[in-house]
Amino acid sequence: MILANNLTKTYGNQIAVDQLNLDIPQGQFFGLIGPNGxxxxxxxxxxxxxxxxxxxxxxxxxxxxxxxxxxVRRDIGLVFQESALDRMLSIEENLYFCAGLHGINKSAIKTRINSLLDLFELQSKKRASVGSLSGGMRRAVDIIRGVLHSPKVLFLDEPTVGLDLPSRRRIWRFIRNLIDDHKLTVVLTTHYLEEAAPCDNVAFIKLGKLVSEGSPEELIEQLGKTIVEVSGSNAEDYIKTLKLSAEDYMLDGRTLLIRVHKPQPNQVEQIQATLRDSADIISVRKSNLNDVFIWLSSKGQGTS
Ligand SMILES: Nc1ncnc2c1ncn2[C@@H]1O[C@H](COP(=O)(O)OP(=O)(O)OP(=O)(O)O)[C@@H](O)[C@H]1O
Ligand SMILES: [Mg+2]
Known part of the structure; x- marks a missing residue:
């Protein structure tokens, strides 16, 4: 459904996007993640x-x-990082205006707008100006606007920033249904990595370059499925004692994160035994996309 070949954007001598290749099939839920900028x-x-x-x-x-x-614009819907609604107009006016831009007339879209407003519990607010809505309500209207014309592809640029958990859940239920029932293709960017966990495929970009791509499970597997967290006053010393290589640990204040990724038996037990007397807390947990993100953000290309 989406094919990008060596996609590049430069501003002066700054490269914002550097030879990006993407191949996203219909119905895929695709996540584009990476640090700010x-x-x-x-x-x-x-x-x-x-x-x-x-x-x-x-x-x-x-x-x-x-x-x-x-x-192409007929096939795609967009939810921008910043709201695209006219704050002076009411919810209804914004949505009918948007339908007009897509060449859909008022009577043809009335039922759809009403059912979407019902779904997001915005029916009673439909004549209120968008400027008077809460941030969460406004974001819901942005989403409705993005899908009004039943696009085949939906681009979501940080769609849930600043929303409370129930609002985020409602938006994700709605989008999931569109993917499952209508084979909608979704491209999502987010800094809430738990929202990228249900993606079929995730691409991690850094300085405009694709650094790693795969299903969330594959990226976690590449990093290592287990993280050992060690807290204590001598985190720097633990690195030396354990002879850790630079790509295998992250230092977060007084907490040392160690990824366990080599097919080495008893690695966790060895760390525990070595640091038992010097560390305050040693905990073992499963890796997640947040770990993938911090490792790829700071440790460069490879994590395997
Ligand atoms: N119009 C512009 N003129 C000059 N540089 C730009 C312009 N738009 C973006 N850039 C630069 O391109 C790079 C990528 O910006 P972009 O907004 O795509 O990042 P992002 O991944 O969306 O970041 P964030 O997570 O903060 O939203 C940045 O270094 C930014 O400063
Ligand atoms: Mg952005």
Whole structure:
């Protein structure tokens, strides 16, 4: 559904996105993750026709986005990092205006708008100005706006920033249903990595470059499935005592995180035995996408 080939964007001599290749099939839930400034929004803007790539090519549903931007726009929905709603207009006015931009007339969309407003419990607010809504309500309207024309692809750039847990859950239930029932293809960027955990595929980008890609399970497997956390006053000394190589640990204040990834039997027991007398707390837990993120963010390319 989405193919990007050597996608690149430069600003002066700064490279925001550097030869990015993506191949996202229909119905996939795809996560683009990476540190602030790594090029996620820039990539999404190029994929969604809003920004001209410096070089490289993109096709969506078989259409080249540069040659056929209008046709591509019919197939895609967007939820921006910053709200795209007119705060002076009511929810209803915003949604009808947006439907108009897609060439859908008022009577054809009325039932759909009402059922979406019901779903997000916004029916009683539909005549309120968007500027008077809470942040969570506004985000829900942004999502409704993004899917109003039943797109085949939905781009979500940090869709749930600042939302409480029930609001986030409701949005994710809604999007999950669209993926399962309508084979919607979703491209998500988020800094809440637990939201990327249900993705089918995740690409990690850093300084505009794709550094690692795979299912969340594969990325966790590459990192190592177990993390040992050691707290104590001599975290620096523990590194020397255990002879850890730079890519195998992270120091977070007084806590040392060690990834267990080599097929080495009893590694956890050895760490525990070595540090038993000097460390305050030694805990063992399963790795998660947050660990993948901090390791890839700070330790460069390889984690295997
Ligand atoms: N219009 C612009 N002019 C110059 N540089 C830009 C422009 N837009 C983005 N950049 C630069 O491109 C890089 C990537 O920015 P981008 O917004 O894509 O990052 P991001 O991954 O979305 O970050 P965040 O997680 O903070 O949203 C940054 O270094 C940014 O400063
Ligand atoms: Mg961004």
């Amino acid at each position: 790594s090029g996620k929004t820039t990539s999404i803007h190029m994929l969604s026709t809003l920004l001209q790539a410096t070089s490289g090519s993109i096709t969506i549903n078989g259409l080249d986005v540069t040659a056929h931007p209008q046709q």
